[in-house]
Each structure stands twice: as structure tokens, then as C-alpha cells.
Amino acid sequence: xxxxxxxxxxxxxxxxxxxxxxxxxxxxxxxxxxxxxxxxxxxxxxxxxxxxxxxxxxxxxxxxxxxxxxxxxxxxxxxxxxxxxxxxxxxxxxxxxxxxxxxxxxxxxxxxxxxxxxxxxxxxxxxxxxxxxxxxxxxxxxxxxxxxxxxxxxxxxxxxxxxxxxxxxxxxxxxxxxxxxxxxxxxxxxxxxxxxxxxxxxxxxxxxxxxxxxxxxxxxxxxxxxxxxxxxxxxxxxxxxxxxxxxxxxxxxxxxxxxxxxxxxxxxxxxxxxxxxxxxxxxxxxxxxxxxxxxxxxxxxxxxxxxxxxxxxxx
Numbered sequence: 335x336x337x338x339x340x341x342x343x344x345x346x347x348x349x350x351x352x353x354x355x356x357x358x359x360x361x362x363x364x365x366x367x368x369x370x371x372x373x374x375x376x377x378x379x380x381x382x383x384x385x386x387x388x389x390x391x392x393x394x395x396x397x398x399x400x401x402x403x404x405x406x407x408x409x410x411x412x413x414x415x416x417x418x419x420x421x422x423x424x425x426x427x428x429x430x431x432x433x434x435x436x437x438x439x440x441x442x443x444x445x446x447x448x449x450x451x452x453x454x455x456x457x458x459x460x461x462x463x464x465x466x467x468x469x470x471x472x473x474x475x476x477x478x479x480x481x482x483x484x485x486x487x488x489x490x491x492x493x494x495x496x497x498x499x500x501x502x503x504x505x506x507x508x509x510x511x512x513x514x515x516x517x518x519x520x521x522x523x524x525x526x527x528x529x530x531x532x533x534x535x536x537x538x539x540x541x542x543x544x545x546x547x548x549x550x551x552x553x554x555x556x557x558x559x560x561x562x563x564x565x566x567x568x569x570x571x572x573x574x575x576x577x578x579x580x581x582x583x584x585x586x587x588x589x590x591x592x593x594x595x596x597x598x599x600x601x602x603x604x605x606x607x608x609x610x611x612x613x614x615x616x617x618x619x620x621x622x623x624x625x626x627x628x629x630x631x632x633x634x635x636x637x638x639x640x641x642x643x644x645x646x647x648x649x
Contacts, residue, residue, distance in 0.1 A: 362388070362391050380611075414439075427451070448466075476552060490521055491525070496529055559579030573593045604649065
């Protein structure tokens, strides 16, 4: 019986690889947390550029109207599996909810490459590679920048986005742990905007009002950091409360230039899209790929915003 089990497992593995090989060409489905964000649109730009070298493939790009609409993203993955796509590049909005859908792709011998956010350990066997910022290190980088600006004591607020998202867990976790290890700063929050700029603006306004002695504030993703910056400007606290943000669209660049935000940790979202497509095609072509790829992060402030290093990641 053991021999039969081993033979069956080997046959299943061979079938998976054979299916990948036969799938050379066809649709690549890129599914992200939301289509309504400059960050994810920059991922799309990178993916589109990579498709120029992916001969025989076409690409579809989609995401829910909001990052909090996890059920919609699950449906998108399941629909891609039902269409028998050649492969999926996925930014999972929840570490647990997407696992069953990714498992369905695995069972259908459809390779999956994850970008931006990790899924739970229960799903590790169902994807081939994970490309992302090291969010824990990025959170630490933001915390170090905060301590450098505000000192060792006082109150710092955390404006976060979707609780439980893989990137959020690493990013905010890294920020909090670094502050606890290297300062006596008191944390206010975190507050969750659900990645809605207007919600972040209102939440930040309330936090600033309730904490007139606040020394610093951290906006943990693009829409949250924009809302944070607008609240600081509208309340007259711009430049008076140290602000560290995340991501690097035109709004956030403007806040750095005018001093509303003192620094932004910028991911290479373009590279996530570009390398995501490259990696997926390599999987289909039986070329070796790393299980985990760090796509990097750059801390951008007023001093380095015009340098080549910063321009390579800003969007």
C-alpha cells in the first residue's frame, strides 16, 4: 500500500507539471486587493510591461471596489480557476479567506504567485512563489524614522488599514515592536480605515483632537497616509506633529515636499507586477523560482526625494 501511495503522489506531481507545460500561452489573471488605488494601478503597469516578453499569453487585471470586500476577491480567484487560466498573480486581501480559493487553483494545476501580502501557513503548499516588501523590516524602518524625529518619549498614533491583512500584520507589527524595543513612546490606536481615505481623514482628525499632546503619527498604507496628511493640513497640525507614511503616489510626494509628512516608506509596486508575471511564466516553463522574493523598500524624505533611488519607486 505504501508503494501505491508513493506512486500515486508521484503521478499527481507529474500531472501538475505536465499541465503547467501544456498551459504555456493563455490567460494570466492578475487579481489585486482593489483596482481603485494608484498603488495597485502601478502594479498593473509593471505587469503590463512584463507581458511584452510573455509571448503567447494575454493578461486580465481586476480587483474589488474596496480592499475590505474580501468575498469579491475570493470570487474573482474562483472564477479564474473556472476559466482554466494559465496562471494567477494574486495579492490576497486576507491571509485565511483566500486559502480555499488558492487550494482550488492548486487542485486544478493552475500555478499561483502571490504578491504584496502573505497567506496563512495552511496555504503554503498551494502557491509557488511570494514577492513582497519585507513588511516587518519596513515597519521597523518607519519606527526608526519616527524615533529619530520625535525622541524617546511621548505619544504616537498608528493609523492602519485592514486588520488581519498580511501586509498590515507585518508592517504595523514591525513598527510597534521596534518602538517598544528602542523607546518609551506610548502608542495610541491602531485605528483601521479599511483603506478608505475619507475614513482615515476623519479618524485622524478625531485622534488629533483627542490627543493635543500627540508627537507623532504613522499612516500605514497609501489611502490611510493620504487621509492622515489631509487631516494634518486641515487641522493646522502639519509640521507640528511628526508624520511618517507608507507608499509613494503624487499626493504623498506633495506632502513630503511641503513638510506635512516627514517621510514615506515606498515599496516597489511596479516591480511586484513586473516580477510577478516573470515569476509565473518561469513556473509554467519549469524554470527555478525562489519561494520568497523581497522586492525592497526605500525611505523617502525631503532630502532624497529627487534622487534616482527615490524616483525608481515613486509613482
